[in-house]
Amino acid sequence: MANHIDDATIEYVGILAKLELSGEEKEQAKKDMESMLDYVDKLNELDTSGVEPMSHVFPVHNVFREDVVTNGDGSEDTLANAPEEQDHAFVVPKTII
Amino acid sequence: MSKQYETVIGLEVHVELATKTKIFCGCSTAFGGAPNTHTCPVCTGMPGSLPVLNKQVVEYATAVGLATNCTITQNCKFDRKNYFYPDNPQNYQISQLYLPICRNGKVEIDVDGEKKDVRIHEIHMEEDAGKLVHDPWTGDSLVDFNRSGVPLIEIVSEPDMRSADEVIAYLEKLRLIIQYLGASDCKLQEGSMRADVNLSVREVGAEEFGTRTEMKNLNSFKAIKRAIEGEMERQIDLIEAGEKVVQETRRWDDTKGASYAMRSKEDAQDYRYFPDPDLVPVEISDEWIEEIRSAQPEFRDEKMKRYKEEYDLPDYDIDIITGSKHLADLFEATIALGSDPKEVSNWLMGETMRLVNESEMEIDDVAFSPEHLAKLIEMIKGNEINRKVGKEVFEKIFSENVDPVAYVEEHGLKSMNDEGALRATIEKIVADNPKSVEDYKAGKKKAIGFLVGQTMKATQGKANPGIVNQILNEILANI
Numbered sequence: 424m425a426n427h428i429d430d431a432t433i434e435y436v437g438i439l440a441k442l443e444l445s446g447e448e449k450e451q452a453k454k455d456m457e458s459m460l461d462y463v464d465k466l467n468e469l470d471t472s473g474v475e476p477m478s479h480v481f482p483v484h485n486v487f488r489e490d491v492v493t494n495g496d497g498s499e500d501t502l503a504n505a506p507e508e509q510d511h512a513f514v515v516p517k518t519i520i
Numbered sequence: 521m522s523k524q525y526e527t528v529i530g531l532e533v534h535v536e537l538a539t540k541t542k543i544f545c546g547c548s549t550a551f552g553g554a555p556n557t558h559t560c561p562v563c564t565g566m567p568g569s570l571p572v573l574n575k576q577v578v579e580y581a582t583a584v585g586l587a588t589n590c591t592i593t594q595n596c597k598f599d600r601k602n603y604f605y606p607d608n609p610q611n612y613q614i615s616q617l618y619l620p621i622c623r624n625g626k627v628e629i630d631v632d633g634e635k636k637d638v639r640i641h642e643i644h645m646e647e648d649a650g651k652l653v654h655d656p657w658t659g660d661s662l663v664d665f666n667r668s669g670v671p672l673i674e675i676v677s678e679p680d681m682r683s684a685d686e687v688i689a690y691l692e693k694l695r696l697i698i699q700y701l702g703a704s705d706c707k708l709q710e711g712s713m714r715a716d717v718n719l720s721v722r723e724v725g726a727e728e729f730g731t732r733t734e735m736k737n738l739n740s741f742k743a744i745k746r747a748i749e750g751e752m753e754r755q756i757d758l759i760e761a762g763e764k765v766v767q768e769t770r771r772w773d774d775t776k777g778a779s780y781a782m783r784s785k786e787d788a789q790d791y792r793y794f795p796d797p798d799l800v801p802v803e804i805s806d807e808w809i810e811e812i813r814s815a816q817p818e819f820r821d822e823k824m825k826r827y828k829e830e831y832d833l834p835d836y837d838i839d840i841i842t843g844s845k846h847l848a849d850l851f852e853a854t855i856a857l858g859s860d861p862k863e864v865s866n867w868l869m870g871e872t873m874r875l876v877n878e879s880e881m882e883i884d885d886v887a888f889s890p891e892h893l894a895k896l897i898e899m900i901k902g903n904e905i906n907r908k909v910g911k912e913v914f915e916k917i918f919s920e921n922v923d924p925v926a927y928v929e930e931h932g933l934k935s936m937n938d939e940g941a942l943r944a945t946i947e948k949i950v951a952d953n954p955k956s957v958e959d960y961k962a963g964k965k966k967a968i969g970f971l972v973g974q975t976m977k978a979t980q981g982k983a984n985p986g987i988v989n990q991i992l993n994e995i996l997a998n999i
Contacts, residue, residue, distance in 0.1 A: 439790055441604050478597050484801045487575035490539050493546030498556040501564050501665065509655075511555040512662035515606040518652055 426460035428453040524724040525759075527752045528732075529687055529717060530679035533694060534672050535704045536648065536712040537580045543647050543671035544571030544614065544799075551710075555664035563647075563669030565610030571798055573598075577671040578621070578802060580703040581645050582812050584673060585622030587697045587819065588640050594804045596621045598645075598796040606663050607649040615674075617793045620644035621802075627697070629689040638690045639678040648672050673703075679718065679729065684748040688741050691715060696820050699845040705884070708739050715744060720765070721755045730755070731765040735779055737772050747772040751779060823848060831861040837869050844883045853890035859897045867893060871911060875918045888921045896924040903984050908976075909933050935984045939991065942975075942983060946991050949974045950999075960996055968992060 433449050433456070444452060498511060507514040542549055545562035561569035585592055596619040600612040625640035650668040652661050675694060681687050695706040695713060706713040720732035735751060738744045750772075755765050770779040818826070820842045827838045842848050847868060854864045876883055896917060900910045905928055913933065916922045928934055936942055949971060950957055959967040968989075975988050 439602075439792065478795045479797065479800050481800070484803045486572060486800050487578070488541070488546065488572045490541050490574050490576035491546065492541050492548045494548070494558075494560045496557045497547070497560045498554070500561075501556050501559040504564075509658075509660070509662060511557075512653070512664050513556075513606075514660050515652075515663055516661070517654065517659050518606050518661040 425464060426457045428456045428460075523760075525721045525752075525756050526724045526726075527682055527719060527721050527748070528679045528729055529681040529683075529719050529748065530732075531675075531677045531681070531687065531690065532716040532718070532734075533675040533677075533691065534714040534716075535584075535675065535694075535698055535706060537577055537671040537673060538702060538704050539574055539576045539580070539671055541574055542669035543574050543577050543645070544669055547669065549670050553666055555662070556666060558666040559668070563609075564665050565608075571614065571796075573799060573802065574671060577645055578804065579812055580671075580701070581621045581643060581673050582804060582809065583701050583816065584675070584698055584703055585625065585643050586809070586813055587701060587816065588622070588625040588627050588643070588675070588694075590622035590625030590640060590643060592804055592809055593619050593621050593623060594806075594809075595619065595801060596804070597801045598799045599793045600796050601791045601793055603791060605649070606661065607652050607668070609650065609665060609668060613647060613649065614796055614799070615646035615793075616644035618795070621804075627690065627693050629686060629693055631683075631685050631689050636680075636686070638680045638686070641676045641678050643673050643675045646672050646674060679720075679732075684745040687715075687717070687744060687748060691741065691744070696843070696845070700817055700819050702817070707882075707884070708741065711739065714739070717744065717748060717751070719748060719751050719755070721752060721759065730759075731767050733765065733767065734769045735772050736769060736782065738774075740774075743772065743774040746774065746777060747779065750777060754779070831865070833862065833865050837865050840873070841865065841868060846884045846886065850886065850890055850893075854893050854897075857890060857894035859894045860901075863897050863901075864893065867897070867914065871914050872918065875915065886918075888917045892917045892921060892924055899924060899928065903935055903937055903986070904928070905933055906935050906982070906985055908981055909935070933982060936979050936982050937984050937987060939987060942979075942987055943991050943995075945978050945983075946971075946975055946988065946995060949978065950992075950995055957996065957999060961999070968996070 430449075433444070433453050436452075436456075437444055437449075502508050502511070502513070505513045539549060541547060542558075542563055545560050547558045547560050547563055550558065562571055582592055596616065598614050599617045601615045601617070602612045604611055620642040622643035623641070625643070626637045627640065628635055628637055648667050648670040650663050650665040652663055654661050677690065681690060691713075698704050698706050698713075704712055708714070715738050717735045717738060718732050719735065720730035722728065722730040733751065733755070735747050738747055751770070758765050766781075769782045771782045772779045823842045824838050827833050827842065828835070833841075840847070841851050851861075851864055851868060855861050872886060873883075876886060893914075896910060896913060899905050900907055905913065909928075913922075913924050913927055916927055917924060953971060953974065956967045956970050960971075971992055972985070972988055975983055975992070976985070
């Protein structure tokens with residue numbers, strides 16, 4: 424494999440993704456990422472000059488909603504997902520902004 | 521002599537758009553609903569839900585861009601900004617990084633007669649996050665997603681400002697443009713306009729910028745001014761002490777008058793943006809831009825010019841009235857009902873401002889209807905009530921929006937215009953006050969004021985002062 428992911432990088436990516444990986448999982452993840460980057464290198468061999476970057480797979484644009492309220496009180500469904508609830512709100516561990 | 525420093529400031533201003541619904545779903549944006557009542561699978565980031573863009577958001581953002589001399593990005597799109605935080609249920613915020621809707625704008629500010637341009641780097645559309653409330657008893661935080669998905673535009677300036685006064689002038693300018701457009705009410709206290717301040721200091725004449733910090737949590741113009749002055753001092757102190765300014769985000773505590781670092785260094789700000797695959801590109805045609813441009817209202821500068829030319833009002837009055845879209849609307853609506861512009865301006869500048877200041881409210885919260893002011897002015901003009909009574913009635917219009925015609929009727933406040941009845945009253949007062957009459961005859965012209973006062977008192981303030989003066993002069997001349 425041409426690309427090399429070092430320990431510091433896998434650690435950093437883990438922090439960003441909020442993942443705690445075991446030693447074994449880290450090794451596997453490194454291998455996976457290396458092969459992904461190799462694949463991207465392969466794609467980069469293609470000459471894409473003059474090709475518009477594509478931001479969406481379908482040739483569709485301007486899909487809009489009108490500014491009209493269509494939803495009612497959704498709190499029951501929303502709060503059904505709350506592990507813990509207080510005063511109509513989700514309870515989460517203390518978070519300092 | 522210590523070194524001379526210069527402050528370099530750029531702003532990131534978030535403005536909540538005045539749409540009825542959220543940016544990507546049909547949930548209401550109304551303020552004050554019970555927690556989580558304005559939520560659905562889209563704005564709470566449920567897997568499989570699909571965001572659909574609110575067309576009005578594009579129109580407001582474009583309108584603000586045109587009004588701030590930006591180039592509209594006719595092919596723009598949305599990106600995901602990834603971060604984990606409990607107020608963000610998707611674990612990403614839909615925003616615009618690569619192709620923001622507006623770029624390269626500028627607005628002109630005026631500080632003590634000195635004009636200068638503040639350049640706008642870009643304006644992008646994005647969604648707001650939920651609200652976190654910290655429960656001091658349990659130590660937990662409570663999350664309300666009603667605000668999650670409310671449309672925002674973020675207006676990013678270039679680092680063109682050099683003082684707190686310039687920053688305030690810039691914010692005032694933006695606030696008025698956006699209010700005039702009706703794109704937002706821009707209330708700092710309520711959070712519909714929020715400013716983050718990027719600030720660095722450097723020696724005067726230096727080419728390079730110093731290291732900047734970003735300050736958040738500034739919810740009034742006063743807080744912004746204090747925070748800028750505090751941060752400027754803090755950075756200069758660090759530099760003078762031979763230390764380095766650390767690039768960080770700081771939170772301003774206005775009650776303590778100090779800021780503190782918010783995010784630690786190891787908490788990397790790496791948002792790993794990528795194009796949002798759920799949303800299709802937005803194409804803004806020339807025709808659409810023209811449509812939005814032609815619907816632009818008359819802005820403040822044009823209004824100021826017109827008020828001078830059409831109504832010949834004093835500059836100070838024009839400045840105050842056009843300084844609030846709400847007040848300008850009230851002024852114009854009252855005139856449209858046939859009232860004299862100068863008279864309307866006087867009521868707004870005098871009594872209205874006095875009552876606003878006394879009750880410590882915001883001008884934008886003045887809630888009486890133009891019809892009632894117009895009727896009041898007409899009643900005074902027609903001598904149905906005198907000006908003094910008019911002021912009393914106005915206080916009721918201001919506080920309770922009463923109909924002045926009904927109110928005057930109900931409380932028997934109509935002017936006494938009946939000459940015969942007034943003459944009888946005045947004759948009695950003249951007879952009862954020989955001393956004043958004598959003084960008047962002896963050349964003390966001021967003595968007539970006492971007699972007028974007595975007449976007003978006898979009529980509970982309802983006498984028509986013009987008629988009173990006329991009758992009094994007649995009677996006194998004949999004595």
